[in-house]
Amino acid sequence: MVRLISVTPVGDGWTVRAEPFDNEMLFFSGAKAESTARRMGQTIARRGETAEMRIFLRDGSLAASFVFPAVQAAGG
Numbered sequence: 001m002v003r004l005i006s007v008t009p010v011g012d013g014w015t016v017r018a019e020p021f022d023n024e025m026l027f028f029s030g031a032k033a034e035s036t037a038r039r040m041g042q043t044i045a046r047r048g049e050t051a052e053m054r055i056f057l058r059d060g061s062l063a064a065s066f067v068f069p070a071v072q073a074a075g076g
Helices: 030-046
Strands: 002-010 013-018 025-027 050-056 062-068
Touching (some): 025 030, 030 062
Antiparallel strands (some): 013 025, 050 062
16 A cells, blocks of 8 residues: 655645645645655655655646655565
8 A cells, every 4th residue: 555645735835644644734835845745755664655755836736756665674
C-alpha cells in the first residue's frame, strides 16, 4: 500500500495532508510545506511502507511527484 502525501495551495498558504494522519497542516511557505512533506515521506519509508508525495500548483495542476520506497530492515 502506498501512503499518499499531498502539498496543495489554500488561500495565501499551503496544506500538507498525509494518509496516516487525520489532520492537515497549514504553512505560509510552500518551501516549508514541501520540506515537511518530504520528511514525512522519509519517516513512512523508514517504517517499512512506501510513500508518494504530490505537489500541486495554485492552478491545481500537478507540479511534481516523488516516491519514497519502503526501507527493508537489515537482516530481514
